[in-house]
Amino acid sequence: MKLSQKNHLKKQLENQLQETERFLETDQEIESTELTDFDRNHPADMATDYTTQIREMAIEDFREEEIEEIKAALQAIEDGTYGRCQVCGTEIPYERLEALPTALTCIDHADEEIV
Numbered sequence: 001m002k003l004s005q006k007n008h009l010k011k012q013l014e015n016q017l018q019e020t021e022r023f024l025e026t027d028q029e030i031e032s033t034e035l036t037d038f039d040r041n042h043p044a045d046m047a048t049d050y051t052t053q054i055r056e057m058a059i060e061d062f063r064e065e066e067i068e069e070i071k072a073a074l075q076a077i078e079d080g081t082y083g084r085c086q087v088c089g090t091e092i093p094y095e096r097l098e099a100l101p102t103a104l105t106c107i108d109h110a111d112e113e114i115v
């Protein structure tokens with residue numbers, strides 16, 4: 001991988017990290033506002049609200065996972081291991097990294113748990 005390509009992906013990962021973290025913060029703010037509203041105004045909507053809450057929590061989990069993946073990828077860049085499959089050591093095609101900058105494995109090993 002060229003240095004310019006690596007820098008490009010690093011920038012992308014950093015942006016993605018910032019955005020995801022911002023989403024998480026916004027989510028939490030909205031959630032507490034909604035809960036306050038719910039206590040005052042919608043005592044009958046409890047079941048619906050509960051479902052929404054569960055779904056929001058799932059999204060939050062997903063985002064936290066995403067943050068972990070991004071951080072792992074950034075760490076791999078620091079370590080100089082980025083761009084190689086962490087299972088078999090094969091060089092990961094740049095096209096794959098461009099589509100999925102958090103990829104730490106080749107397509108063959110995409111299902112392996114790395115993080």
Ligand SMILES: [Zn+2]
Nearest residue numbers: 085088106109
């Ligand atoms: Zn592999």
